[in-house]
Amino acid sequence: KAVTVNGMPVSLPKSYSGSGLHLERVGLFVSLSSRQGVTLLWDGGMRVYVRLAAHLRGRVGGLCGNFDGDTENDFTTRQGIIESTAELFGNSWKVSPSCPDVADQDLRDPCALNPHRVNWARKRCAILTQELFSRCHPEVPFQQYYDWCVFDACG
Secondary structure: OOEEEOOEEEOOOEEEOOOOEEEEEEOOEEEEEEOOOEEEEEOOOOOEEEEEOHHHOOOOOOOOOOOOOOHHHOOEOOOOOEOOOHHHHHHHOOOOOOOOOOOOOOOOOHHHHOHHHHHHHHHHHHHHHOHHHOOOOOOOOOHHHHHHHHHHHHO
């Protein structure tokens, strides 16, 4: 969990007044925030969360969508075209033309690809179905969230 900037270790918290960037530890995460209203949270592993200030609603675009509240248009390219597949959408946002296009992604269920993870995933995700969240069940049906959890955990 050591943090480096341009290859040099830094102690947190750390602010960079010239760029308006601020690095700090927030619970289990390292947070990078900017004065423009963009915050990145990194768990030190594979998860990165992007948070945007409300004033950026509908004023951004890219691989994370456009933050306008409409999921139907999140695959919009730089040119304003809504692509039909994640591969076409992702390829449209490449920064370097020398980077090869992604094609023929294996979109099979990760639990089918990794059957040894299924029982572990089901046990971990079962917390959503249990007593801890039972008061929420009448308001938020859990099945879709459980299924998504198992899918991600298998992957």
